Amino acid sequence: MKVKEVSQLTGISVRTLHHYDDIGLLTPDELTEAGYRIYSDDSLATLQQILFFRELGFSLKRIKELLDSPAFNRQEAFEMQREMLVDKRKQLDSMIATIDKTILQGKGELVMTNEEKFKGFDFSNNPYEQEARERWGDKAVDASNQKAAKFGPELGEEMNRIYFKLAEIRHLDPASDEAQAGIGEWFVLLNKMGDYSLEAFAGLGQMYVADERFTRNIDKFGEGLARWMCGAMGVFAEQGD
Incomplete structure (x- = not known):
């Protein structure tokens, strides 16, 4: 099958398939003289497996490591x-x-x-852990996990409590005293799990908006909460300098 046919069959964009080829994740079986990528049934089976891994939250880097392993x-x-x-x-x-x-x-x-x-809430497995390891290294993530493990289920309850509290006041100016007191609780909780400087705290807030996964999960507590938290976290960092 040509790349366009694979795209129509699977719903994966041609651009994504080209990207998978570029990073060596899914290489077509043949490249014609005209430059067409040709995929076999075996390649489609590999693509299916890749998509299952993606649905389960695996990064492309981790998927490639798994597929390339001799033990796979x-x-x-x-x-x-x-x-x-x-x-x-x-x-x-x-x-x-x-x-x-x-x-x-x-x-x-x-x-x-x-x-x-x-x-039903489960914070024992972080779907973003692998991505965090790739960005910040094993040492930082392991240290954060060790701290989080000390709190057990209470950590998830406290996170939800703060999310709900912030959602209730998201109509306020992010720079208001009440908003800053609420976001200050979030800063304290995050530093129980990891080591967040004011700069890193503000950067995390920006990620809440830039990464749709964070936005989608946070906005479950209240529409627009992620963007509001981003603003409040930025103000908190500026005032703390």
Whole structure:
């Protein structure tokens, strides 16, 4: 199949397929004299596996390392991916059940315990950990994980508490005293897990807006929260200098 046909079949853009070729992740089986990339059924199977890995949050660099490993076994990888997807489905089902109960509680039809409010949330596996390792190195991420491990489930509850609190005041000027007090709590919590300078704190806020994954997850607590936090974190860093 030509690259355009693969694109139409899979929904992956031609540009993305070219990128996969450029980085050596998915090389076409043949390049015609006219410059057309030709993909075989075996290449399509590899592409399918790549897309499963991407869906599970693996970086392209990590996927390439796995595929290039002499110990890589395609069938074993599919079985592993299936187990991970089943676990992901279970977590999503649990979160859906939690939000259904939360909706009923909002209607006054039931009362939830604090534990029930956070059932389904799982902070034990960070989907961005591999990317963080690539950006900042193993040492920094391992140190952060060790600190986070000391807090256990309480860490996730505290993160959610602050997110909800900030969402409630996101209509305020990010430079207001109340906004700065709230974002200050976020700064303190992050430094319990890692080591954030004021500059790094402001940079993280910018990532909340620049990276759609962060924006999407943060805005679940309130539309526009990610952008508001970015502004508030920038002000906090400036005032702390």
